[in-house]
Amino acid sequence: MSEIPVLSSRRLRFVMPGGSGQVGQMLARHLQQCGHHVTVLTRGPYTAAWQTVHWDGLNEGPWTETFEGADVCINLSGKSVNCRYNEINRQEIYDSRVGTTRLLNRVIARLAEPPHLWLNSSTASIYRHALDRQMDEATGEMGGFERISKRRHVLDTWNFSARVAQDWEAAFFETETPRTRKVALRSGMTFSPTTGNAFAVLSNLVRAGLGGTMGNGRQYVSWIHQADFARAVEFLIDHEEIAGAVNLTAPKPLPNRAFMEALRDAWEMPNGVPAPWPLLQIGAWLMRTESELVMKSRCVVPQRLLDAGFTFQFPEWPQAAEDLVRQWRRRND
DSSP states (O other): OOSOOOOOOSOOEEEEETTTSHHHHHHHHHHHHTTOEEEEEESSOOOOSSEEEEOOSSSOOGGGGGGTTOSEEEEOOOOOSOSOOOHHHHHHHHIIIIIHHHHHHHHHHTOSSOOSEEEEEEEGGGBOOOSSSOBOTTTOOBOSOOOSOSOHHHHHHHHHHHHHHHHHHHHHHSSOOTTSEEEEEEEOEEEOSSTTSHHHHHHHHHHTTOOOOBTTSOSEEOEEEHHHHHHHHHHHHHOTTOOEEEEESOSOOEEHHHHHHHHHHHTTOOOOOOBOHHHHHHHHHHTTSOTHHHHSOOOBOOHHHHHTTOOOSOOSHHHHHHHHHHHHHHHHO
16 A cells, blocks of 8 residues: 555644745645645745644734643644755754644643643654664653764764754653643654655766665664554554654665665666765765764664554565555656
8 A cells, every 4th residue: 555544533723833845745635635734834925725824833813722722732833954054054953843743831731721732843863873772662762872983073073063953852741731632643654756855866876876775774764654653643543542752664664775775676777876974974964964964874663553552554664665666657757
């Protein structure tokens, strides 16, 4: 199956701050197709099949009314990390996550009829660079103190990302909302067959013959298929006993070497030029991004979802890659 299945028959009202990005649009489209009412809070206007309301992510305004009586808030706000971590971008990355979450806490805490559930974006990058063990919610070790390289800039950017993630979750849980259950979604790379996302970038490299091993290929990739992302959201809505941090990743992370090999196989590309560490650094600089996105080892497993009985449609990357390539070809080729 390649389509996202419908799990819930209840008609719910969703409010999605920052839902205009790739993941937000995928989720909003799915929820609306399921018969739910979706409102996306967005800084910039765009045309959509669901309701959009303007907000600036900084100040209270008329947008706060959309939360009154809503069933679920899904906060996806945050400046893209696909940029160079200079001083200005770092401040925007931090404020668009931590500041916005604190703003929503103030609003939701005083509503007469607040959402029953608040799902807040977080990231699998909250954990340390891990080659030696898997990271689950109970025993995972927080990052921010990486010491694997003498390259000062690399260490600084990796530690920055982990500290942002930890402050982000701290801001989320620091205000009590007794009538609103809170779940922090520590998501891995979410892959969908649409242009402009990580799957498209990696696929373009593969199809150009450049999709070889990145670095030494030992670093783990934590990922999730868009279908399982949407299904997990619905699962968390239905399971009211789950609160706190939840890893939103497929249960089988794999090393970059195997990850890229499976993606090449899905595209029927037998070979790919490898990208050693120095070349990755140069490429990241030319693309105005950071090598952390592909070099930090994220070996994250969704233990809480598994323990609660969630079944992944795509637990393994080779099958997920084949499905995503099939969908891509049907839509774009």
